[in-house]
Amino acid sequence: MDNSPVRITAEETLSENWYLLKKYSFDLRRRDGSWQAQTREVYDRGNGATILLYNRERRTVLLIRQFRMPTFVNDYHGYLIEAAAGLLDNASPEERIRLEAEEETGYRVGHVEKVYAAFMSPGSVTERIHFFIGEYQPGDRVGSGGGLEEEGEDIEVLELGFEQALAMVQSGEIADGKTIMLLQHLELRMLKEGW
Structure with a gap:
């Protein structure tokens, strides 16, 4: 039965x-x-991974800004500030997020920590996102980032103070769900561990 x-x-x-x-x-x-x-x-559209890169000593995060057509047609200016992310394309989440972080931000990531996986729009989209955080240092920069032109990417890399990024969530300047979730995760960790 x-x-x-x-x-x-x-x-x-x-x-x-x-x-x-x-x-x-x-x-x-x-x-x-x-x-x-x-x-x-x-x-x-497959599953994906995202990462919030942060520097503990400087209290900064690395985010990106890029054009997103679906946000533009939904009464937004279209330029979203986000954590680096990408589709898995048959790679493991850990492998893919290291590649995406370097491609989009120009920083080579060593250790990554998986914090959870979540469905972002389960009413219509199958995609499950694997969420990561990882520390970066200025010396980890190996390129300019910016994404791949042949994929239509024109990505601006932003290094922001952590408190500034949280304020940008409150003001609506950061409106991307996965990025908000990661910033709030890091805020809770900072409070718990007394950073």
Whole structure:
């Protein structure tokens, strides 16, 4: 006997233009035991990783600023301040985030610490993000960063005071969810460990 609370009844590919957009029809078992037919569109773009680079002694963080079209069409100027991030593309989260950090910020990351993994928009997107923090030193800079031009990236690297970054969350200048989560994680760690 199948105890699954979900029975997929139909699956239709709507787009394979950039990533995969599918429409699923399914029956969902409700808490009272009855079944309800539902339909949802699901966007599968793979899983990703993000990292907040910080310097404990200087109390700074490395963030990036880049244009994001979805934010622009949602009544925002489009330039988002973010923690470095990228899709896994068949690499481990640790391997990918080291590569992305260097590509986007120009800093080579040694030790990274995974803090958690989270679904960022589970109502429509399959993506699970692996969150990391890592310390950096000025001598870790091996390039200018900025991303890959052939991927359409034009990334500005920002070194901000930690308190300044937190204030930018409060003012709305930092509006990226993953970045806010990482800044708040680091703030809690600083309070707990007395930095």
